Amino acid sequence: MTTPIVIDCDPGHDDAIAILLALASPEVEPIGVTTVAGNQTLDKTTRNALVTLEVAGRGDIPVAAGAEAPLRRDLRTAAHVHGETGLDGPELPEPSERPVEAHAADFLAELIEPGVVLVPTGPLTNLALMLERHPDVPDRLERIVWMGGAIAEGNITPAAEFNAFVDPEAAATVFASGIPITMVGLDVTHKALFTRAHAERLRGAGRAGRFVAELSDFFQAFHERSYGFDGSPIHDAMAVAHVIDPTLMTTRGANVAIETRSDHCDGRTVVDLRGRTGRERNAEVGIDVDAERFLELLVTRIASLP
Ligand code: BDR
Ligand code: CA
Numbered sequence: 001m002t003t004p005i006v007i008d009c010d011p012g013h014d015d016a017i018a019i020l021l022a023l024a025s026p027e028v029e030p031i032g033v034t035t036v037a038g039n040q041t042l043d044k045t046t047r048n049a050l051v052t053l054e055v056a057g058r059g060d061i062p063v064a065a066g067a068e069a070p071l072r073r074d075l076r077t078a079a080h081v082h083g084e085t086g087l088d089g090p091e092l093p094e095p096s097e098r099p100v101e102a103h104a105a106d107f108l109a110e111l112i113e114p115g116v117v118l119v120p121t122g123p124l125t126n127l128a129l130m131l132e133r134h135p136d137v138p139d140r141l142e143r144i145v146w147m148g149g150a151i152a153e154g155n156i157t158p159a160a161e162f163n164a165f166v167d168p169e170a171a172a173t174v175f176a177s178g179i180p181i182t183m184v185g186l187d188v189t190h191k192a193l194f195t196r197a198h199a200e201r202l203r204g205a206g207r208a209g210r211f212v213a214e215l216s217d218f219f220q221a222f223h224e225r226s227y228g229f230d231g232s233p234i235h236d237a238m239a240v241a242h243v244i245d246p247t248l249m250t251t252r253g254a255n256v257a258i259e260t261r262s263d264h265c266d267g268r269t270v271v272d273l274r275g276r277t278g279r280e281r282n283a284e285v286g287i288d289v290d291a292e293r294f295l296e297l298l299v300t301r302i303a304s305l306p
Contacts, residue, residue: 003243004031006111008066008104009236010038010122011048012082013089013219017302018121018147018236019049020208023056024301027244032111034064034104038122038166039078040086042068045122048087050095055211056305059097066104066126070167078162081222089218090211105129112141117243121147121236123163128170131177143180147239149256149269150186151285157267161186164258165267172258175282182284183256184239185269188249192238192291193231196220198299208305234298241294242286248297249289255279 005028009015022030033053035046046065053061069075077086085092100107104126112118118141120127127144130137148163148171156162164171175181199216202209216232223232242249252273259268271285 002027002029004029004116005119005240005243006030006032006034006108006116007240008034008036008108008118008120008122008126009049010036010040010045011052012039012045012086012122012236013215014234014236015039015121016048016052016087016215017212017234017298018240019052020056020212020302020305021237021298022240023058024305025244028240030061031116032062032064032107034066034108034126036066036104036122036126037068037075038163039082041075041077042066044086046099047095048085048092050097050099051087051092054093054095054097056208063097063099064102064104064107065099067129070123070125071128071169073167076166078156083218087215090214105133109134109137112137114140114142117142118144119239119243120144121239123166124148124170124174125167128173131173138177138179141179143182144174145182145184145239145242147184147189147236149183151271151273152187154268155186157264159265160267161269164269168258168260168267171267172260175256175258181282182242182251182286183269184242184249184286186235188286188289189233189235189238191289192233192294193229194234194295194298195231198295201299202303205303206306209303212302237298238289238294241297245297248294249286251284252287253281254283254285255281256283256285
């Protein structure tokens with residue numbers, strides 16, 4: 001069975017790789033891509049989504065641009081991780097396609113019907129706007145699989161993961177919506193590092209493989225410098241992989257609350273794994289992952305692209 005998915009993203013190296021993994025996988029069918037400001041400004045993340053689709057020869061998949069800024073905060077980008085373009089590393093061609101006219105929040109509402117899984121891999125601003133403008137969506141949206149948050153340490157601050165930190169109000173809205181959410185956080189994504197050896201297996205493959213190898217050269221240099229890692233976590237691809245093969249990651253049901261009013265902890269995803277707060281479960285949270293199988297899936301699938 002093929003699951004239709006919509007990827008709401010801010011490419012971003014790992015967002016681009018997540019899109020390519022989806023395009024290479026028969027278990028899922030990307031029916032649209034929407035973009036949000038996050039890793040870079042909206043014009044750049046939108047351009048990068050168009051470029052990524054075209055690298056895989058899938059410029060036919062519609063792209064809709066969404067929020068230029070978080071709901072109630074100034075945008076904080078991650079240029080220190082993803083560079084000035086948001087996809088530093090490979091030479092980026094000028095995309096030949098244009099985004100559709102509709103705002104991502106409206107386009108998402110149009111695309112969502114029973115059976116479609118929404119896979120956000122950036123700040124949740126577009127999803128929050130969608131819920132505000134289209135309050136009927138929760139009745140037909142079965143599932144969200146979000147890359148974001150952390151049970152333990154954050155990355156943009158000690159307390160917060162980047163996607164949650166950029167727009168905590170949006171994240172709080174989405175986690176309060178009642179829509180089943182799976183949170184694929186840093187606790188699992190940091191367990192699977194894409195190494196230089198993985199990149200070399202892709203460099204000689206097709207155009208998409210070379211593109212991913214060149215993205216990884218840049219992305220990995222950041223993770224070596226900043227974490228001393230011998231590879232880079234391809235965070236966003238793990239959310240797509242969870243839809244492709246749910247046996248890769250184990251999850252636990254928990255309440256997740258998002259901190260929005262703290263000097264030091266804004267954007268923290270407070271995950272109550274042991275029911276200490278008495279708050280109801282509102283998410284399945286990634287606890288562990290079969291890193292080897294995930295990385296093998298990623299490499300072999302992307303190597304199969306032209
Ligand atoms: C998340 O933040 C972004 O920089 C990545 O694209 C990923 O979605 C990881 O914290
Ligand atoms: Ca992202």
